[in-house]
Amino acid sequence: MTLRTVLTTALATTGLVAAVGAGYALGHADDAEGPPAETPPIRLANADLTPAESCEDLLASFVERGVEQVGPYGWDQGGMTVFDDVGAAGAERSVGVPLSAGVSTSRSTSNESGTNVQEAGVDEPDVVKVAGPLLVRLQDSTLRLYDVSGDAPAELASLPLSGRSRASAQPAELLLVDERVVVLQGSDDGRETVVTTVDLTDPTSPEVVDTTTIRGVLDAARLHGDVVRLVLRAGLPELDFRHPGDELGAGGAERFNEQLVRETELADWLPTIDGEPVVGCEDVAIPTDDDATLGSTVVVAVDPASPNERTVTAVATEATTSYFSADRFYLAAGPSWGAIRDCWGPCPLPWNDDPDGTTGLYAFALDGAETTYVASGEVEGSVADRWSMDVVDGSLRVALGPTSETGNFNSVVTLREEGSELLEEGRVDKLGVDEEIKSVRWFDDLAIVVTFRQVDPLYAVDLSDPADPRLLGELKIPGFSEYLHPLGERRLIGVGQDASLSGELRGAQAALFDVTDLTDPRQLDVVRYAKHTQAGAATDPRQFTWLPERRTVLTVVADGWTGRTGWVSVLRLDGGRMTNEMVEVEYGSDVAQVRLVPLASGKVVLVTGEDVAFFDVP
Incomplete structure (x- = not known):
């Protein structure tokens, strides 16, 4: 059997993700007296979203809200003040019981493509993927394929790709779907997304079969079965606004800018392909809430086997967060404060100036080739990122930070779908008074x-x-965990920052926790790294690898302040203790590209900026 046959067979038989659907299409009403089935309307379950009756209606909705949000200096983005008092965290402890079978920390997040993902069964893009003996990685603008079945990785082919430069605002990443790779690249100006589909039928001779450029910023991409879904936003139109000056006062500049907004076209408000909106007007839902964030969020779904066939749906608001489960897609549109979460030292707590101070939530069901808008609601508070959302058995759970409409604390809120609404079902408040959420694990x-x-x-x-x-x-301890990972039913490891009792950050740390008794979580051990180091998994969980058979964690640690050296921290767990060995692997900006990919054979592949090699786990 030739190598080509081996690799092709592996690609055809290795299931990367449990199949969920073969497309992403809008649902349609079953009313017999409605429009014919071949032209289904958007199925909207309540009045929070309404379908655009025409392209004129859709454009008018954008323009009307746009005129309200433009001023003498252009788009009015609002402001932010900070709440900066320091207080002690406090919440009453409930009397509980030790961890039982009903409350488990063993929920799996492993993925056969080699990527550490948020949800089992939902793959995420990365710079490297593996399927059987084939490893595919992106190195700058070149796609490289390797056979990893031998004693050392052997490069099979390389394929230069167009569409971006190394300095692009959006790093290139890929998804592997059967015998095809979908490469996602950002343009140099950060406003376009280039989607390249590559055929790997012969891994020694990869072939580009389609390149599509979408004018829109890629916020997220996910793989459900053999369907790639892209979440894009167009941003606010880039218009030639005037500012108050010698010729125009504030009033004149504002009137001039309002007229520019009135003259916009739909292509200014929606992602486009070749200048035309990627979504039909009839497939765009308009929020009825006047406070909905101005903009658009579009979901494009494509089967890489037919890259020119796309199904698209959109909401006429700009979402700050998108979260995918195996059968649900949620958009969160509202106050966001994730941008300040990476500050060093005690961070100021945000209070958003938005008088509403709420986050709108939109739920879509994923079922086969359809997606159906099923419910919407809102919560007071801010959703920091996708890790702050989760769904189990129809219950949406959201971790919320403070806004102008909440107290100075964080909360966990549960919501249920009742008819067409997302209704609050339960909540816990006062988690970290005067503090900010650093990590959540569901x-x-x-x-x-x-x-x-x-x-x-x-x-x-x-x-x-x-x-x-x-x-x-x-449990109150110095420092904090920015990424949490389950290590079975009784253990968690947290990767983040060590800190003094006064809150001064000192360097990266890894902490091992025992949650056998949830009423009394304990820190079993901690590994503190050198001063000013940073843990890669804190901002990119793909730089974390758990090898359960070896009871070993591999995670990237970098000296971000001097020298920019990157190490693999090899953490061995034994009897509630951790031993650490540091292996120097990379330098400079390429530290962000380091991945440790476990193979079915038990080997681990180390991918750095320039090399692909087997990593000898000490």
Whole structure:
């Protein structure tokens, strides 16, 4: 059997993800007296979203809201003030019981493509993917294929790709779907997304079969079965606004700018392909809430086997966060404060100036080749990122930060779909008073929430009854965990920052936690790295690899302040303790490209900026 036959067979038989659907299309009403089935309308379950009756109607909705949000200096983006008092975290502890089978931390997030993902069964893009003996990686603008079945990785082919430069605002990433690769690249100006489909039928001779450029910023991409879904936004139109000056005063500049908004076209408000909106007007839902964020969020779905066939749906608001589960897609549109989460030292807590202070939530069901808008609602507070959202058995769980409409604390809220609405079912408040959420990890009946300002409270929240979530226990220690990973039913590891009792950050750390008794979570051991180091998994969980058979964690640590050296920290777990060995692997900006990819053979591939090699786990 030739190598080509081996690799092709592996690609055809290796299931990367459990199949969920073969497309992403809008649902249609079953009313017999409605429009014919071949031209289905958007199925909208309540009045929070309304279908655009025409392209004129859709454009008018954008223009009307746009005129309200333009001023003498252009788009009015609002302001932000900060809440900067320091207080002690506090919440009453519920009397609980030790961890039982109903409250488990063993929910899997592994993926056969080699990427550490948020949701089992939902693959995410990365710079490297593996299927059987084939490894595919992006190196700058070149796609490289390797056979990893031998004693050392052997390069089979390389394919230069057009569409971006190394300095692009959006790093190139890929998804591997059967015998095809979908490469996602950002343009140099950051306003376009280039989607390149490559055929790997012969891995020694990869072939580009389609290149599509979408004028729009890629916010997220996911793989469900053999369907790639892209979440894009167009941003606000780039118009030639005037500012107050010698010729125009403030009033004149504002009137001039309002007229520019009135003269816009739909292509200014929606992502486009070759200058035409990527979505039909009839497939865009318009929020009825006047406070909905101005903009558009578009989901494009494509089967790489037919890259020119796309199904598209859109909402006429700009979402700040998108979250995918295996059968649901959620958009969160509202206050966002993720941009300040990477500050060093005690971070100021945000209070958004938006008078509404709420986040709109839109739920879509994924079922086969259809997606159906099923419910919407809103919550007071801010959703920091996708890790702050999760769904289990129809219960949406959201970790919320403070806004102008909340207290000075964080919350966990559960919502249920009731008819066409997302209704609040239960909540726990006062998680980290005067603190910010640093990380969240969800399990079937449990949430672990880490907040920080001076010390690191780790909260265990019982979600076994969504209508009555309970704070079971908390642990206060210096520093904080920015990424949490389950290590079985009784252990968690947190990767983040060490800190003094006054809140001064000192360097990266890895902490091992025992959650056998959720009323009394304990820190079993901690590994502290050198001063000013940073843990890669804190901002990119794909730089974290768990090898359960070896009870070993591989995670990237970098000296971000001097020298920019990158190491692989090899953490071995034994009897509630960790031993650490540091292996120097990379330097400079290429540290962000380091990946450790486990293979079915038990080997681990180390991918650096320039090399692909087997990593000898010490």
